[in-house]
Amino acid sequence: MSKKARLWLLAVGGIGVAVLLAFAVFDLPGFGGTSHPYGDRAVRSALARHTANAISSVNFDQRAFDTLGEESILFAAVLGTVVLLRETRDEHSEPPEPVHVDPPVRRYALITLPVTLLIGLYVIAHGQLSPGGGFQGGVIAATALHLLYIAVDYKALEHIRPAAAYAVADAAGEAAYVLLGTAGLLAGSAFLANFLPYGTLNTLSSGGTVPLLNAAIGVEVAGAIVVLLARFLDQALEIEGGGAGGPRRHDEEGRR
Amino acid sequence: MADLLIVLALTLVVAAATAAVFTRNPARQALVLALLGLALAVVFTVLQSPDVALSQLAVGSALTPLMLLLAVRKVRGRGRHDGRAREPR
Numbered sequence: 001m002s003k004k005a006r007l008w009l010l011a012v013g014g015i016g017v018a019v020l021l022a023f024a025v026f027d028l029p030g031f032g033g034t035s036h037p038y039g040d041r042a043v044r045s046a047l048a049r050h051t052a053n054a055i056s057s058v059n060f061d062q063r064a065f066d067t068l069g070e071e072s073i074l075f076a077a078v079l080g081t082v083v084l085l086r087e088t089r090d091e092h093s094e095p096p097e098p099v100h101v102d103p104p105v106r107r108y109a110l111i112t113l114p115v116t117l118l119i120g121l122y123v124i125a126h127g128q129l130s131p132g133g134g135f136q137g138g139v140i141a142a143t144a145l146h147l148l149y150i151a152v153d154y155k156a157l158e159h160i161r162p163a164a165a166y167a168v169a170d171a172a173g174e175a176a177y178v179l180l181g182t183a184g185l186l187a188g189s190a191f192l193a194n195f196l197p198y199g200t201l202n203t204l205s206s207g208g209t210v211p212l213l214n215a216a217i218g219v220e221v222a223g224a225i226v227v228l229l230a231r232f233l234d235q236a237l238e239i240e241g242g243g244a245g246g247p248r249r250h251d252e253e254g255r256r
Numbered sequence: 257m258a259d260l261l262i263v264l265a266l267t268l269v270v271a272a273a274t275a276a277v278f279t280r281n282p283a284r285q286a287l288v289l290a291l292l293g294l295a296l297a298v299v300f301t302v303l304q305s306p307d308v309a310l311s312q313l314a315v316g317s318a319l320t321p322l323m324l325l326l327a328v329r330k331v332r333g334r335g336r337h338d339g340r341a342r343e344p345r
Contacts, residue, residue: 055307123310131306131309132306133307135311136307136310139311143319146322225319229319232323232330235326235330236329236330236333
């Protein structure tokens with residue numbers, strides 16, 4: 001296709017999207033109105049199932065299947081990263097040298113690490129009660145561990161973070177979600193049905209399967225983020241050579 | 257009062273997003289992106305959706321800039337490696 005034809009195609013597609021968007025936007029209810037049909041229904045169902053955080057009720061009960069799709073996207077993306085960023089045959093690993101860390105930086109990172117980790121675990125545990133949940137808490141907990149890299153160095157981080165174990169946690173979280181869904185199927189109604197007793201509203205054990213699915217997501221996301229960052233950190237700090245061919249160029253020079 | 261807060265927060269987002277586009281150095285751009293994530297988190301909080309604000313804060317202000325910085329370091333490291341390999345010539 002010539003450049004001109006491609007530009008025409010782009011223009012037609014762009015104008016089409018713009019027109020459709022304009023129509024859709026002018027049909028929307030006004031900003032900040034008082035009528036929220038979906039919100040009202042979602043909150044009513046959430047309270048009927050004794051889940052204080054309506055968002056978690058939507059994510060892990062009313063639309064739990066959507067969440068399965070989303071976590072599978074994250075799982076597949078991290079799997080792809082692991083495959084792409086592995087150490088190839090013409091690369092080698094060199095442990096990075098320890099670097100000097102300024103005492104104030106070290107102190108700050110070492111104090112914030114346990115606090116951040118605790119916040120992450122709290123956000124996961126209270127997903128059915130207050131804002132947050134497995135996804136947010138998982139990301140917070142996983143990034144909290146990396147404060148050790150800022151406080152000390154990469155070797156220290158690798159000690160407390162065996163990437164292989166976190167990869168297993170990632171897969172286990174994903175599997176637990178599917179298994180809990182299947183349990184709903186076996187318990188008599190449908191895949192991912194909320195089959196457990198709903199409990200007392202606004203307590204940790206309320207919401208039936210919501211806290212369990214939420215915890216599964218928390219484990220999956222924390223594992224996924226740790227593995228993802230581990231592959232990036234390995235590439236940035238340890239793995240050398242390969243790619244555009246540092247060593248290969250050496251060989252050519254040797255032959256000449 | 258609430259409207260004023262929303263307008264202020266949205267202005268902050270527009271300013272941060274424009275700054276991110278005009279920052280050419282990728283390492284600096286990562287920092288500007290973190291600020292943009294923070295501004296978006298403020299918007300979501302003002303609009304009463306703390307769940308989304310938390311996600312935005314964790315992913316947009318911490319995770320994405322960190323991955324960008326690591327990628328920049330890897331690419332620059334490779335450039336240095338090539339330079340050293342060519343030196344003996």
